[in-house]
Amino acid sequence: MKIRTATITLLVTSAFAGSALADKLPKDAIKLSASEVQALYADKTSDWSRINSYFAPDGKYLLVGKNGQFLGEGRWSVKDNEMCTDVLIKGVKDGGSKKSKDCWAWYKQGAKYWTLWSGEKNKKSGYYSNELQKLLTGDKVSKKYEELSSPN
Template sequence: MGERLPKDATKLSAEEVRKIYSGKTSNWSRSNAYFSPDGSYFLVGKNGNFVGKGDWTVSDNAVCASFQVRGVKDGGTKNVKDCWTWFKQGKKYWTFWSGEKDKKNGYYDGEMKKLSKGDKVTKKFQQLTASN
């Protein structure tokens, strides 16, 4: 999946990273997350089997979400911290997700396409947590 970071790539500023995520919803392979402008973070599994709630912060060129994931059926919980580090090379944005195992070749340029404006998560989050 990943590639090496190009040598001429430069770090994004904290403000640039904040703008990328604030008020946006992610469309990742297994989940959707909402990065609220107030710093709260909501996550729902695409198949409705888990939810997560916590907060997100930006430091240097990385955004990190610290949250508790809970299984909808079993109620089991786990504390998680995911971070995405950002670089730019010309008009191309490179991102590294902390969950990537191969640290050298874990960069990818598709994260921007996975983010859209608005909250498409908290309503589903509330529906999944209301019954428990």
């Protein structure tokens, strides 16, 4: 079970990794409101490097590994300028599981949006500005989630 959990931890941690083009938050950037952050995610699919996840308007959260090795189900919510996910991630083949919580804080500078992922180790220079490009309209995850979660 330790190997399963370690494998899932590694997959999840690397799946949410932020952009390599991280920077400092500009001094004139302002926090987004909760309603602005809610609108960024509701009925959107993320296209992150190793996972796709769907943010249903009712707060349901689904994710699938692009490699087909893991999937997850949980909830997403917004408080202030931060969107957080609470999810149980499961290995498709080995059945191992791990709970995970991640958050993204949002700021705006003029027309440019800045994000800081909670897993970023560098809290001063870990901001990035390409997260909006990774959010696609609609549900592009549920079908793959069902395929991966149904017995073969």
